[in-house]
Amino acid sequence: MKTDITVVKASHLQPFISFLDKVGAPLERLLNQVNLHADYFSDKDNLIAEAPFWSLLENASNSQGIEDLGFQVTEQLSLDSFGVFGAKVMQADSLYQALTTFISDMGQQSNCPPFWLMEQGAFVWFCRLGTQGIKKGHWPIEQHVISLMIQLVRGFTSTTWTPPKVHLQTHTLKGADDTASFSNSQILINKAFTGICIPKSLLLNSAVIKPKDGVAGEVASHMIISTVNSHVIKELLMQSCANQRFNAQQIAKSLGLNIRHMQRLLKEEGCSYRELSEQVLFKQSQVMLSAEQFSVLEVSLALGYSDAANFTRAFKRWSGLSPTQYKQSLNNSFCR
Numbered sequence: 001m002k003t004d005i006t007v008v009k010a011s012h013l014q015p016f017i018s019f020l021d022k023v024g025a026p027l028e029r030l031l032n033q034v035n036l037h038a039d040y041f042s043d044k045d046n047l048i049a050e051a052p053f054w055s056l057l058e059n060a061s062n063s064q065g066i067e068d069l070g071f072q073v074t075e076q077l078s079l080d081s082f083g084v085f086g087a088k089v090m091q092a093d094s095l096y097q098a099l100t101t102f103i104s105d106m107g108q109q110s111n112c113p114p115f116w117l118m119e120q121g122a123f124v125w126f127c128r129l130g131t132q133g134i135k136k137g138h139w140p141i142e143q144h145v146i147s148l149m150i151q152l153v154r155g156f157t158s159t160t161w162t163p164p165k166v167h168l169q170t171h172t173l174k175g176a177d178d179t180a181s182f183s184n185s186q187i188l189i190n191k192a193f194t195g196i197c198i199p200k201s202l203l204l205n206s207a208v209i210k211p212k213d214g215v216a217g218e219v220a221s222h223m224i225i226s227t228v229n230s231h232v233i234k235e236l237l238m239q240s241c242a243n244q245r246f247n248a249q250q251i252a253k254s255l256g257l258n259i260r261h262m263q264r265l266l267k268e269e270g271c272s273y274r275e276l277s278e279q280v281l282f283k284q285s286q287v288m289l290s291a292e293q294f295s296v297l298e299v300s301l302a303l304g305y306s307d308a309a310n311f312t313r314a315f316k317r318w319s320g321l322s323p324t325q326y327k328q329s330l331n332n333s334f335c336r
Contacts, residue, residue, distance in 0.1 A: 004265050005232045005255055006051075006131045007225065008110040011044035011083050013053055016060075016144075019073045025064050030056055035253035044083055046239050047225065047232065050112065051256030054137025061140050067175030070143025075180055078209055079152055085109055095156035096203040099126060102152060111225040111232065118195075123164070124203065126153075127195040130169065142170050142194060147181050149196050156205040163196035229265045230276060237280040248273045282318040285311070289327050296323040 017038070021027050031037060034052035041048070061069040079086035085105055092098035103115045113132070118125040126149050130141075146166065154161045160180070166187045173189065176182055226232055236251060251273075252262040266272055281303055288299045300311030300323075308323075315323045 005049065005229050005257075006110065006112050006134075007047040007049050007232055007236075008053075008112070009044065009225075010041045010046040010048055011085070012109060013048055014041050014044065015073050015077060015081065016057060016069075017041050019069075020060055020064075023064065023066075025060055030060050030063070033059055034256070035250070040239075040254075043239075047235055049236075049255040050110075050131055050141075051134050052254065054134055054141055055256070056137070057140040058137040068143065068179055069175075070140040070145075071147055071175065071179040071181060074144045074147035074151065077148075077151065079148075079155055080209075082109075089152065090155055090207055090209065093206065094203060095153065095198075095205045098152060098156060098207070099124075099203075107224040109225070111227045120197075122200055123197045124200055125167075125195045125197055127167075127193045129193050139170050139172060139174065142168060143175070143179075146194060146196065147179075149194075150181050153196070153198060153202070155209045156207050157202055158208065163198065165197035167191035167193060167195040169194050228269065230269045230271050233262070233266065233273070234276045234280060237276055238283070248277075278314070278318065281314070285315055285323070286326075289323055290330055296327070299323065 017027065020030065027038065034056045036048070036052055036056065040046055057069060061067060066072065079089050085108065088105065089098050089102050092101050099117060103117070106115055113129040115126070115128045118127055128145060128149070130145065146168065150161070150163060153163070162181065162183050162185050164186065166182060166185045168187065168189045169191055171190050173187065176187075226235075233251065233255075236254065240251065248262070249259050252259040255262065257265075263273060266276070285299055285303060288294050288302065289296070294302075296312070297308045300308045303311065305311040305314070312322050312324075315321070315326070319326060321329065
């Protein structure tokens with residue numbers, strides 16, 4: 001299925017937010033320009049649409065004069081900076097297992113096209129197609145991804161390892177002159193895929209960088225991020241419901257879409273924004289009503305209803321019970 005809405009977990013983007021804040025960039029203004037908010041990045045598992053974030057990186061790169069933004073951010077990181085995902089990669093018994101773990105688990109981090117390995121004589125290529133069709137911000141992201149791939153290999157070789165050959169999909173090397181990622185590498189641009197060349201002799205290497213304390217022991221329980229647009233939008237609605245309730249136009253903007261485009265995507269999958277919104281509100285209302293400290297009025301106001309009567313009618317339409325009856329049924333079940 002063609003994916004129109006590509007998202008990535010906030011844990012992969014938070015390092016950029018921290019870096020821009022550290023160098024004194026006008027972060028709030030940069031976020032507002034692309035209809036994002038700093039709160040989106042507070043939970044590492046939140047999903048962030050790629051298109052607006054890519055735009056943010058290009059705007060930041062241009063306004064701050066940081067041509068190598070992607071390189072600067074990612075070359076400072078090790079894989080275990082990305083939580084359980086990175087720790088699991090670094091715990092692999094060999095570089096080859098680390099590469100295959102990275103590839104298999106990336107679907108839990110993003111719904112972008114997959115990474116893959118390709119043999120070529122005495123070498124194996126670590127490859128990526130990446131999200132197609134997003135032009136603005138493509139180069140900072142290419143910098144980030146190629147550096148991330150190199151950092152993985154460095155975790156099993158040395159901190160100064162560089163690939164013999166590099167393929168880039170971009171048509172520019174702006175900002176790459178002084179990067180440590182490419183020293184001594186043969187670089188080819190305008191290629192069909194992004195990739196780094198790895199000698200097969202390195203594939204059985206063990207990790208030389210130990211995962212950070214407190215990360216290696218965590219247990220991953222992440223689901224594959226859906227490539228179904230309606231599922232992605234529903235996930236974003238659930239995120240917004242937990243923070244501040246967004247309307248359809250705000251959700252569309254956070255995805256880098258106009259509202260008609262979003263509605264058309266949903267219609268193609270046999271649903272509507274209203275249906276998804278009500279599913280999320282019903283789920284959230286059940287959670288809140290099951291907590292003793294919340295009254296029906298408090299739940300209704302928290303979910304954006306003007307009064308308890310409107311919420312009561314909606315909840316009864318969803319469940320066949322009034323909110324009060326639902327709370328009573330929970331109490332009765334608990335007392336049995």
